[in-house]
Amino acid sequence: MILNLNSQSPEQTKSIGNKIGSLLKGNELILLSGDLGMGKTLITKGIAEGIGISENEIVSPTFTLQNRYSSDKKTYLCHxxxxxIGDSMTDQSGLISPEIDEELGENIIIVEWAQYLHESYFRVPDVIKIEITIPNDNLNERSIVIDxxxxxxxTNL
Ligand SMILES: Nc1ncnc2c1ncn2[C@@H]1O[C@H](COP(=O)(O)OP(=O)(O)O)[C@@H](O)[C@H]1O
Ligand SMILES: [Mg+2]
Known part of the structure; x- marks a missing residue:
């Protein structure tokens, strides 16, 4: 099912993330798609807050590929x-796959640039796909489509 949300500010995007985070129980996979500067890291900070991790702890894993944070809910957030990786992985089962598989279980996984991920991930049971774009040339507005x-x-968002 598709939810179409709209955000008018960075704060609003973060608070949507916060709400999403508060609804997670563990063992969910969140796939964030969208170009550079769309707000993938920002919404991740909101999600982190919603599961009890200070947003200040969250740093973009662009260079480390993966960051791991422990939360109040006794699950890890794996970011x-x-x-x-780019799209070099899209046509094979992928080097990165075992690492994500290993983290699925009790943990909450957030993947930025999920458009580069192998499509097998899109079939995990509790997958939440989020695509962020700029809808009308307004640089402070974002369309947030949740699938x-x-x-x-x-039921709650
Ligand atoms: N409505 C909005 N939602 C999210 N980010 C916004 C919005 N309006 C402006 N921005 C800006 O867009 C940037 C998003 O950065 P970031 O979260 O690092 O993007 P990404 O991780 O997708 O590359 C921030 O500088 C933020 O202030
Ligand atoms: Mg980012």
Whole structure:
């Protein structure tokens, strides 16, 4: 199911993230797609806050590929960034896949640049796909399209 949200400011994007984070229980995979500067890291900070991790702890994993944070909910937040991988992985099962597989279980996984991820990930049960774009040439506005069948999000967001 598709939810179409609109954000008019960075703060609003973060608070949408916060709400999403508060609805997670563990063992969810969040796939963030969108170009540079769309707000993938910002919404991740909101999600982190919503699961009890200070947003100041969150740094973009562009160069490290993966960061891991522990949360109040006793799950880890694993934050991946596929930017450096590029689309070199899209037509094979992928080097990065086992690392993400390993983290699925109790943990919450967020992947930035998920458009570069192998499509097999889009079939994990509790997957929440979020695509962020600029809808009308207004640099402070974002269209946030959420595609998921994860009930808590569908009924509470
Ligand atoms: N409505 C909005 N939602 C999210 N970010 C916004 C919005 N308006 C402006 N911005 C700006 O866009 C940038 C998003 O940066 P970032 O989260 O690092 O993007 P990404 O991780 O997608 O590259 C920030 O500088 C933020 O202030
Ligand atoms: Mg980013």
């Amino acid at each position: 991946f960034d596929m930017y450096r 998921t069948i994860f009930k808590p999000i569908l």
